[in-house]
Amino acid sequence: MEVKPDIKSESEAPAVSSAPRSPRIHGRYKGPTGDFCCVPGCTNSRGKCNRMGKQVSFYTFPRDSKRLKMWLDRIRLDVLSEDGHLVPFTPKNHHRVCSEHFVGGKKVDHPNSEAYVPSEFPRNAVRKRTTKRSLEAGLAVQVVTKKQKKATAELAPKGRPPFSVKYRFPLPFLGPVPIVYSAPTDHTYINLPSVMSQGVVMETCTCTAPVNMAVIKYWGKRHKDLVLPLNSSISATLDQKQLRTKTTVAISPSFEDDRLWLNGIEERVDTVRIQNLLAELRQRSIEQQSCPQEWFSWKLHVCSENNFPTAAGLASSAAGYACLAFSLAVLYRLRGDISDIARRGSGSACRSMYGGFVIWDKGTKADGTDSIARQLYPETHWPELHILILVVSDQKKHTCSTAGMEVTVETSSLMKQRIRLVPDRIKEMTSAIEKRDFHKFAELTMKDSNQLHAVCLDSYPPISYMTDVSRQIVHMVHEYNKLKGQNKVAYTFDAGPNACLYLIEEDVAEVVSLVTHFFPPIGPTEEFYTGLPTGSVALDQVIASQINLPKQPGAIKYVIHTKPGPGPCVLTKKVDSLLDISGHPKYDTRGEPKSVTTDQ
Numbered sequence: 001m002e003v004k005p006d007i008k009s010e011s012e013a014p015a016v017s018s019a020p021r022s023p024r025i026h027g028r029y030k031g032p033t034g035d036f037c038c039v040p041g042c043t044n045s046r047g048k049c050n051r052m053g054k055q056v057s058f059y060t061f062p063r064d065s066k067r068l069k070m071w072l073d074r075i076r077l078d079v080l081s082e083d084g085h086l087v088p089f090t091p092k093n094h095h096r097v098c099s100e101h102f103v104g105g106k107k108v109d110h111p112n113s114e115a116y117v118p119s120e121f122p123r124n125a126v127r128k129r130t131t132k133r134s135l136e137a138g139l140a141v142q143v144v145t146k147k148q149k150k151a152t153a154e155l156a157p158k159g160r161p162p163f164s165v166k167y168r169f170p171l172p173f174l175g176p177v178p179i180v181y182s183a184p185t186d187h188t189y190i191n192l193p194s195v196m197s198q199g200v201v202m203e204t205c206t207c208t209a210p211v212n213m214a215v216i217k218y219w220g221k222r223h224k225d226l227v228l229p230l231n232s233s234i235s236a237t238l239d240q241k242q243l244r245t246k247t248t249v250a251i252s253p254s255f256e257d258d259r260l261w262l263n264g265i266e267e268r269v270d271t272v273r274i275q276n277l278l279a280e281l282r283q284r285s286i287e288q289q290s291c292p293q294e295w296f297s298w299k300l301h302v303c304s305e306n307n308f309p310t311a312a313g314l315a316s317s318a319a320g321y322a323c324l325a326f327s328l329a330v331l332y333r334l335r336g337d338i339s340d341i342a343r344r345g346s347g348s349a350c351r352s353m354y355g356g357f358v359i360w361d362k363g364t365k366a367d368g369t370d371s372i373a374r375q376l377y378p379e380t381h382w383p384e385l386h387i388l389i390l391v392v393s394d395q396k397k398h399t400c401s402t403a404g405m406e407v408t409v410e411t412s413s414l415m416k417q418r419i420r421l422v423p424d425r426i427k428e429m430t431s432a433i434e435k436r437d438f439h440k441f442a443e444l445t446m447k448d449s450n451q452l453h454a455v456c457l458d459s460y461p462p463i464s465y466m467t468d469v470s471r472q473i474v475h476m477v478h479e480y481n482k483l484k485g486q487n488k489v490a491y492t493f494d495a496g497p498n499a500c501l502y503l504i505e506e507d508v509a510e511v512v513s514l515v516t517h518f519f520p521p522i523g524p525t526e527e528f529y530t531g532l533p534t535g536s537v538a539l540d541q542v543i544a545s546q547i548n549l550p551k552q553p554g555a556i557k558y559v560i561h562t563k564p565g566p567g568p569c570v571l572t573k574k575v576d577s578l579l580d581i582s583g584h585p586k587y588d589t590r591g592e593p594k595s596v597t598t599d600q
Contacts, residue, residue, distance in 0.1 A: 037098035038091075039075055039121060044098045058096040059107050070117045070201060071097070073292050117201070202252035203295065205331040206577045209323035209568040211243040211308070211316070212236065212351045213387065213500045215445040215492060216422065216429050217452045218360065220409045225276075226368040227347045230409070231422040233360045234429050235351045236502075237379065238387060239565030242531040245319035246571075247304040248578040249327045255299035261578075261585045262320075263305050277321065277345040281328050284341070290333040302327075303578035303585045308560070317401070321345030322352035326568040339373035355379045355566035357433050359426070379564040382436050386508055386532070389560035390499040390515065392469045401495040404456060404463050411460040418451055438504055442481075442490030445502060449492040456495075467497040469519075469555045476518060477501070479547040480511070508561070509535035518549050519556040531561035 034046030035058040049056040062068050072089065075097065099105050101118035108115035218233035260269040282296055304323065306316055325342035339350035339360075350373040351358040363371030408415055425444060432440040456463040470493060477491045489511055490502040503511055512534045521528035571577075580586050 035096045037101075038095045039097060039101055039118070041121065042098060042101070044100060049098075057099040057106070059099070060093070061091040061095060061097070067117070074118055075101075075121070202250050202254070202581070202583055203298075203331060204248065204250040204577060204579065205327050206246070206248040206571045207323055207327040207330060207568055208240055208244045208246045208571065209319050209326055209352050210240045210355070210565055211238045211245075211319045212348065212358065213238060213492065214348065214351070214494065215441070215502075216426055216448050217494075218347055219452055219455065220405050220415060220419075221347070222362075223366075223368065224406075226371075227343050228368045228371050229347060229360065229362045230415075230419050232362045232426050233348075233351070234376070234426060234433075235348070235358050235360075236385075236387070236564050237352060237355045237358060237567060239379075239562045240569070241565070242560050242562035243308045243319070243389070245304060245306050245316070245323040246576075246578065247302065247320075247323040247327045249324070249331050250301045250579050250583050251295055251298040251331065252301075252583055253294075253298050255301055255583055258300045259302070261303045264585065264588050269300075269302070273321070273345050274324075277325060277341060278328070280341045280344055281325065281332060281334065281338075284338075285332040285334055288333075288335055290335065291331075295332070301579060301583045305578065317346040318348040318352045321349035322568060325349065326353065330570055337372060340368065340371065343368075343371065343373075353567055356381060356564055359430070376430060377433060379566055382433070382564065384436075384505045385438075386503055386505045386561065386563045388501040388503065388508070388511065388515070389562065390473060390501065390519075391557045391560065392467060392473075392497040392499065392555070394557060397465065397496050399463050399465070399495075404459075404465075404495060407461070407463060408455050408459045412455045412458040414451075414455045414458045418455055421451075438490075438502075439487045442487035442502065445490040445492050446477075453493060465495050465497060466493055469552065470497045470499060472518075472549060472552070472555075473499045476514065476547060476549055479549070480514060480543065483543050483546060505563075509537040510540070512559070512561075513537055513539040514544070514547075515556065515559065517544055518547070518551055520551060520553045521556075521558075522554040527558070529559050529561060532563065534559075534561050 034050075036046075037044040037058065044054075044056055046056075046058060061071060068091075072091075097118055099107060101120050102108070103114040103119060106115060110116065212235040214233050214235040216232070216234040218229050218231070220230040222228045222230050258269045260267050260274070278300070285291055286293075286296070302324065304320060306319065308316065322342050322345075325338055325345060329338045329341070337353075339353040342353055343350040343360075348360075351360050353373055354375040356379040357376040358373050359376050360373045361371060363369070365371075425448060428440070429444050431437075432444060453464075453466055456465060474491055477489045480489060481487050488503060488507050492500050492502070494500070501511065512529065513536070516525065516528075517539050578586060
């Protein structure tokens with residue numbers, strides 16, 4: 001509150017100066033006087049808002065202990081001392097919270113209202129006492145100014161923004177922050193609103209994660225429980241507009257049990273892979289002190305859906321576990337790379353934590369701390385590269401990848417030879433991607449795919465993921481490349497019959513016409529091709545006549561046209577959530593609404 005001088009009479013009042021008035025005093029503005037908002041990062045004050053014409057109210061902290069705790073949990077005003085411990089914040093009578101942090105711009109006293117507690121913040125940061133000793137000990141954060149950001153922009157990889165993207169704000173963490181490029185999965189820069197239902201809080205988060213298609217395959221583990229691979233692998237992350245997993249996670253003291261829904265059907269949540277992933281996330285959150293401790297006693301609800309066939313060899317487990325790990329990391333406010341946590345759910349999920357071209361280093365340490373994914377090049381590195389997914393079957397495969405790997409490692413004599421060759425192939429593939437050498441890229445991709453399925457057939461009993469249609473696609477690609485005099489298309493098959501074709505954008509239309517000729521759709525052609533536009537060109541009949549392949553109508557169900565894309569992202573709109581305000585799925589297995597909710 002502004003302090004007024006104690007003037008007893010007009011005779012005791014100071015004389016008015018005839019000098020020109022200061023611009024700061026002109027218009028009755030004397031600086032940021034009056035109430036201040038104590039939310040970290042907020043610069044609102046009553047005097048400043050009045051000068052700017054902003055209609056902002058300033059509220060005192062509630063006296064009710066439960067409501068006060070809810071306010072403090074969201075505002076996070078704890079102070080980090082020099083020894084690294086959080087000192088609880090105790091609000092005083094003069095502390096205020098402005099109305100801009102409440103939904104609708106106004107505090108509401110009804111417990112069922114979203115504006116019952118503050119939930120909109122410019123940043124959720126723990127204030128740190130920045131001293132020389134605390135900086136040297138790594139306990140304080142170095143402030144990054146606009147000038148420093150501009151100076152370090154040249155450190156960012158080509159085609160990437162040098163710092164955080166939309167909806168990313170610093171959340172509390174321990175340890176120093178270097179002034180360098182922030183990776184897209186640095187999910188500590190996100191603020192999430194809370195949902196109120198019947199006076200009980202529910203913390204929730206909705207994210208999406210992409211599918212990745214390996215060009216150098218991961219097959220076989222050196223440690224089953226830690227999911228450590230026998231060899232490193234390289235993949236391309238696909239655009240989420242065509243292939244993605246969407247997951248909503250929520251925790252609340254009102255939930256009675258942990259529950260999981262996948263594509264509208266409730267699944268078990270007590271599987272080893274899910275429990276390992278949850279245990280790793282919670283342990284790291286405890287180490288970082290990233291969220292209130294009582295959250296770990298709250299039950300978890302997870303709802304996830306794919307926009308592509310599940311368990312059909314299209315890397316659905318990679319996208320699913322990557323999305324689950326990313327969503328929970330955002331919910332628990334974790335900092336740093338979490339690809340090693342996603343790996344605990346599904347090995348290839350760690351590669352879906354980044355966009356573009358990604359390598360998963362096998363690592364050498366026994367505890368697996370160095371077996372992580374890292375981005376080789378962003379999705380903008382090779383813009384001409386496109387992908388066609390030929391869906392031969394959308395049914396669940398007969399042998400899951402985990403079981404197939406175990407049999408191969410135990411019985412295949414060719415597996416040792418493959419492990420010996422992969423390191424050199426990794427170097428060649430990295431060089432081909434760097435130079436955008438498609439001919440070499442295609443050769444390495446097809447050779448590695450062939451070798452993977454060769455060791456599967458060499459297993460005992462043999463494992464066959466490819467079908468007759470899959471092998472006919474292989475024949476078509478080789479004949480087409482031979483007629484063109486160079487590699488124009490590359491195929492690769494994961495643990496399933498569906499083909500992933502890599503090609504350059506200028507060749508898409510011709511290859512599509514070739515696929516339509518030999519594998520014509522039974523239904524309308526418009527429904528046969530999905531995703532990006534494919535274009536149309538007349539099929540070269542000379543090429544078609546020289547490829548010895550019979551026509552098979554309906555052998556391919558549909559084709560997805562896509563390209564490399566970015567890594568996981570957060571959806572901030574409430575309409576994107578898969579859970580309603582009670583924490584249950586909004587939609588059934590047919591995609592129809594299950595209940596009418598009030599959060600849309």
